[in-house]
Amino acid sequence: MDPVYGSGTLLLIAAAAVAVLLVLIIVLRMHAFVALVLVSLGTAVAAGIPVAEVPTVAIAAFGSTLGSVALLVGLGVMIGRLLEVTGGAQVLADTLVSRFGEKRAPLALGVAALLFGLPIFFDAGLVVFLPIIFSVAKRFGGSVLMYALPAAGAFAAMHAIVPPHPGPVTAATELDASIGLTLLVGVVVAVLAWIVGVYVVTTAWLGKVQVPVDDSVLTGGRAADTDNPPAFAHVLGILLLPLVLIGANTVLTTLRTNGTIAEDGGLVDALVFLGQTPVALLIALLVATYTLAIRRHSREEVETLLNDALGPICAIILITGAGGMFGGVLRYSGIGAALSESLADLGLPLVVSAFVIATILRVAQGSATVALTTTAGLLSAAVTEADPSSLQLVALVLAIAAGATVLSHVNDSGFWLVSRFFGMDVKTTLRTWTVLETTLGVSIFVLALGVWAVG
Numbered sequence: 001m002d003p004v005y006g007s008g009t010l011l012l013i014a015a016a017a018v019a020v021l022l023v024l025i026i027v028l029r030m031h032a033f034v035a036l037v038l039v040s041l042g043t044a045v046a047a048g049i050p051v052a053e054v055p056t057v058a059i060a061a062f063g064s065t066l067g068s069v070a071l072l073v074g075l076g077v078m079i080g081r082l083l084e085v086t087g088g089a090q091v092l093a094d095t096l097v098s099r100f101g102e103k104r105a106p107l108a109l110g111v112a113a114l115l116f117g118l119p120i121f122f123d124a125g126l127v128v129f130l131p132i133i134f135s136v137a138k139r140f141g142g143s144v145l146m147y148a149l150p151a152a153g154a155f156a157a158m159h160a161i162v163p164p165h166p167g168p169v170t171a172a173t174e175l176d177a178s179i180g181l182t183l184l185v186g187v188v189v190a191v192l193a194w195i196v197g198v199y200v201v202t203t204a205w206l207g208k209v210q211v212p213v214d215d216s217v218l219t220g221g222r223a224a225d226t227d228n229p230p231a232f233a234h235v236l237g238i239l240l241l242p243l244v245l246i247g248a249n250t251v252l253t254t255l256r257t258n259g260t261i262a263e264d265g266g267l268v269d270a271l272v273f274l275g276q277t278p279v280a281l282l283i284a285l286l287v288a289t290y291t292l293a294i295r296r297h298s299r300e301e302v303e304t305l306l307n308d309a310l311g312p313i314c315a316i317i318l319i320t321g322a323g324g325m326f327g328g329v330l331r332y333s334g335i336g337a338a339l340s341e342s343l344a345d346l347g348l349p350l351v352v353s354a355f356v357i358a359t360i361l362r363v364a365q366g367s368a369t370v371a372l373t374t375t376a377g378l379l380s381a382a383v384t385e386a387d388p389s390s391l392q393l394v395a396l397v398l399a400i401a402a403g404a405t406v407l408s409h410v411n412d413s414g415f416w417l418v419s420r421f422f423g424m425d426v427k428t429t430l431r432t433w434t435v436l437e438t439t440l441g442v443s444i445f446v447l448a449l450g451v452w453a454v455g
Helices: 007-027 032-046 051-085 088-100 102-116 122-140 145-161 166-175 179-204 232-257 266-274 277-293 299-332 335-344 350-365 368-386 390-405 413-421 426-454
Strands: none
Touching (some): 032 051, 032 299, 051 277, 051 299, 088 102, 088 232, 102 122, 102 179, 122 145, 122 277, 145 166, 145 179, 145 390, 166 368, 179 426, 232 277, 368 390, 390 426, 413 426
16 A cells, blocks of 8 residues: 555654564563564554554465465474484484584584575575474583574575575566576675674674573474484485475576576476475475384374474464564555655665665565565666676675665564574564674675675
8 A cells, every 4th residue: 555654654653563562572471472463453553554454454464474484384393393203303413513523513503504595495494404403402502592593594694695585586686687696696695694694693692692492392392212213314315305396496497487498398397396395395294204203103103293293383373473464564554665765865875775775674564575675676777777787786686685684573574483483582582583683684785895896
């Protein structure tokens, strides 16, 4: 809808909504799901959305978030439960630690997550990695964040700036940047930014924030099978299976898009279908069930394991959906359209404008992908007029992605996913995950400035 108020008023409404939400959750101890729904509805009314449309808008945003999250989390946590209870996660953890050493266990998790994060989206990758993170954390003790943040930050870095993830692909397309060059430069930038903005920050600071290991979301308190653990290759194969399927989907879709292969083709259609993230995770779950679990447990026990895996994630899914509802209401109120004119003409260098605009949009409405695509659209005319080089176009994509990464907070569904998976309250999540996303985003932006200067 068209904005009812000016950009200044809408920003004040958004800021007030965030403040009220924090008070409700932190001070009044209201359940996060209830508080998010309440504030979402109140924000919709305050922003001028017609009262009769408010439930429809809120439910649509809630459903849209659940559509992308619930399937992935549900299937992923079932895989995680099977890996944990059969001892597969412990085998992976032991192998990683033996290769890298105890002191470099966080580095091992981060490097593995960077590799897995190339084709897999943030939420899917994180949920598949949970059993490995918890196994390593339980083995060495201390705060779970020392092991969780390097992995989560790696998935966030790859998701933010490396094609085939939707945000950087859309931004590159909008700015007419080369997707191939964006991929090549983006991988290097993602790794460097992760080292500085995630790994160093975690080991020196954030990983020392004490958060106890609570893996009940996976095991429900049930001990792993240490008497008959699966082979490392078997467990690795289960984790690599969705990676290969999703990677094939990505490659084939890209080849179709650039015209290298024909649009029609039954085999390609089948491979693209199998590489859809929910389908790939479902296949991995079936393989784990019938090659890993059935050999160690009766069918009734496996059914109970999978059924029990879904119980603890109910709150996670609902809170994540409610976070998406809050962000969706802010977007529907027209905040992006209202800010367009005032933000697009800041008089700053193009690469700095890209970062600033994306940052403001990210903070205002929560979604990193929306911030990426909206900023790219706002800057497209100015980019055409400036006629930057191919490398500078990539730098602009990176700068936009950097702004869309920083300051993840309560209107971001990813914030709630990380918070609930690792058992953090809102205050602790703001002190850790929000800071980590900000240091990661700033690191990406600094590297983007370097790419801009070289280009």
